[in-house]
Amino acid sequence: RLAMGDIEAGPIPAGQAPISGLVEILCRASERAARIARVCRSDEKLLRMLVEEKKQREVHGVSYQDFKTLADVLIQESVRKEVADLYPAMKERLHGEESPYFRGANGELVHVCVGSTPAETIAVLMRALQPADGSVDDAAVHAAHVLSEVLHANQDCPVVLPAMTATFDPAMTGIWIDPLDATSAYVKGSTTMPTAEAPILKSDALHVVTVLIGAFDLASGLPIAGVVNQPFFEEVSVAAHKPAAGRARLVRMDTLVREGIERVWQGRCVWGVALGERLHGANHAARAERQGHLDVVHSKKERKDVLDALQGWRSMPAPGAGYKLLSVIDGYADAFIQSANSTFKWDTCGPHAILLAHGALLQNFSDTAPPLYHETGPDHANEQGLIAARSQEIMDQLRQRLGNAS
Numbered sequence: 001r002l003a004m005g006d007i008e009a010g011p012i013p014a015g016q017a018p019i020s021g022l023v024e025i026l027c028r029a030s031e032r033a034a035r036i037a038r039v040c041r042s043d044e045k046l047l048r049m050l051v052e053e054k055k056q057r058e059v060h061g062v063s064y065q066d067f068k069t070l071a072d073v074l075i076q077e078s079v080r081k082e083v084a085d086l087y088p089a090m091k092e093r094l095h096g097e098e099s100p101y102f103r104g105a106n107g108e109l110v111h112v113c114v115g116s117t118p119a120e121t122i123a124v125l126m127r128a129l130q131p132a133d134g135s136v137d138d139a140a141v142h143a144a145h146v147l148s149e150v151l152h153a154n155q156d157c158p159v160v161l162p163a164m165t166a167t168f169d170p171a172m173t174g175i176w177i178d179p180l181d182a183t184s185a186y187v188k189g190s191t192t193m194p195t196a197e198a199p200i201l202k203s204d205a206l207h208v209v210t211v212l213i214g215a216f217d218l219a220s221g222l223p224i225a226g227v228v229n230q231p232f233f234e235e236v237s238v239a240a241h242k243p244a245a246g247r248a249r250l251v252r253m254d255t256l257v258r259e260g261i262e263r264v265w266q267g268r269c270v271w272g273v274a275l276g277e278r279l280h281g282a283n284h285a286a287r288a289e290r291q292g293h294l295d296v297v298h299s300k301k302e303r304k305d306v307l308d309a310l311q312g313w314r315s316m317p318a319p320g321a322g323y324k325l326l327s328v329i330d331g332y333a334d335a336f337i338q339s340a341n342s343t344f345k346w347d348t349c350g351p352h353a354i355l356l357a358h359g360a361l362l363q364n365f366s367d368t369a370p371p372l373y374h375e376t377g378p379d380h381a382n383e384q385g386l387i388a389a390r391s392q393e394i395m396d397q398l399r400q401r402l403g404n405a406s
């Protein structure tokens with residue numbers, strides 16, 4: 001495992017660098033992101049102050065409600081800062097879904113950034129959280145201080161990484177960031193959880209929210225490393241949760257009472273390296289015998305002709321591109337289908353790397369080429385749709401079934 005001091009020794013120049021350092025900083029950044037997401041979701045009044053509804057986006061004639069939260073912007077900018085501080089050569093190639101601007105409750109358009117000191121960050125957050133009537137809101141003040149503490153605190157790596165031999169060139173590497181995938185589920189805040197009988201959720205819930213970070217090679221466009229963090233993976237009792245020393249106040253911002261028991265959300269971090277030995281840290285789910293059928297996860301608005309081609313197999317609608325791809329990584333689904341161009345490079349770069357690390361595939365829906373991340377259209381969509389499969393055999397079966405639907 002890379003020691004803390006190895007990363008904290010200072011910025012790493014262009015030239016070959018250990019991939020382990022990149023994976024560790026992405027895992028750390030994703031865990032800080034998860035903590036921001038949990039703090040921002042800890043109070044309904046606070047959340048209402050943090051939400052900005054974006055214009056509805058339309059895909060193939062279907063409208064999708066979309067939201068932007070202060071958590072989205074804070075997470076994206078914190079990831080950018082964390083990676084750029086370590087790898088200055090990558091600073092201009094850290095791409096995210098959101099703009100760095102957030103319109104606060106008082107109508108002011110605030111450029112959100114992580115300051116060089118906690119006081120600077122608090123000042124920025126207070127501008128974004130200032131109530132419309134200009135009054136001072138105690139909850140907003142508290143939230144600004146807590147979020148600043150999260151943003152400036154030392155962040156441990158949430159996973160133990162094995163030794164890695166592969167190297168990469170920071171000057172030839174870019175990053176795609178989706179700070180909160182399934183933001184509408186984040187805003188709604190349902191606490192529905194999957195069960196052993198239904199391991200994939202069909203409706204919006206906090207459990208489906210993911211932080212997605214992927215690194216790609218500028219020459220080939222292929223992903224080289226990725227992280228998926230589930231901030232709301234499970235609830236545990238506060239008594240069972242043991243935060244790091246000095247972080248009790250942060251936990252109190254993130255507690256809820258259910259059935260008389262004080263609980264706290266706990267996340268998980270899944271990572272993968274698609275270079276060299278192709279290492280990964282995901283835990284495969286225990287999988288029941290398929291008995292001749294495949295389990296295919298897809299959008300809730302998938303085309304009828306595509307779903308008709310899957311008859312005899314189990315088709316499972318689910319929210320969130322990151323969550324659906326994670327279902328394939330975990331083994332709860334054999335494949336993922338998205339015929340529409342309604343996913344984007346920030347949705348898929350991180351999960352794509354993890355799929356490759358597992359020996360799985362991600363291809364365009366319309367042909368067998370993989371999606372690439374260095375050359376994109378103006379909206380950065382995966383224009384050809386997507387198919388993910390856990391093996392070449394499964395991909396071949398899917399292609400044969402889909403036939404003319406492709």
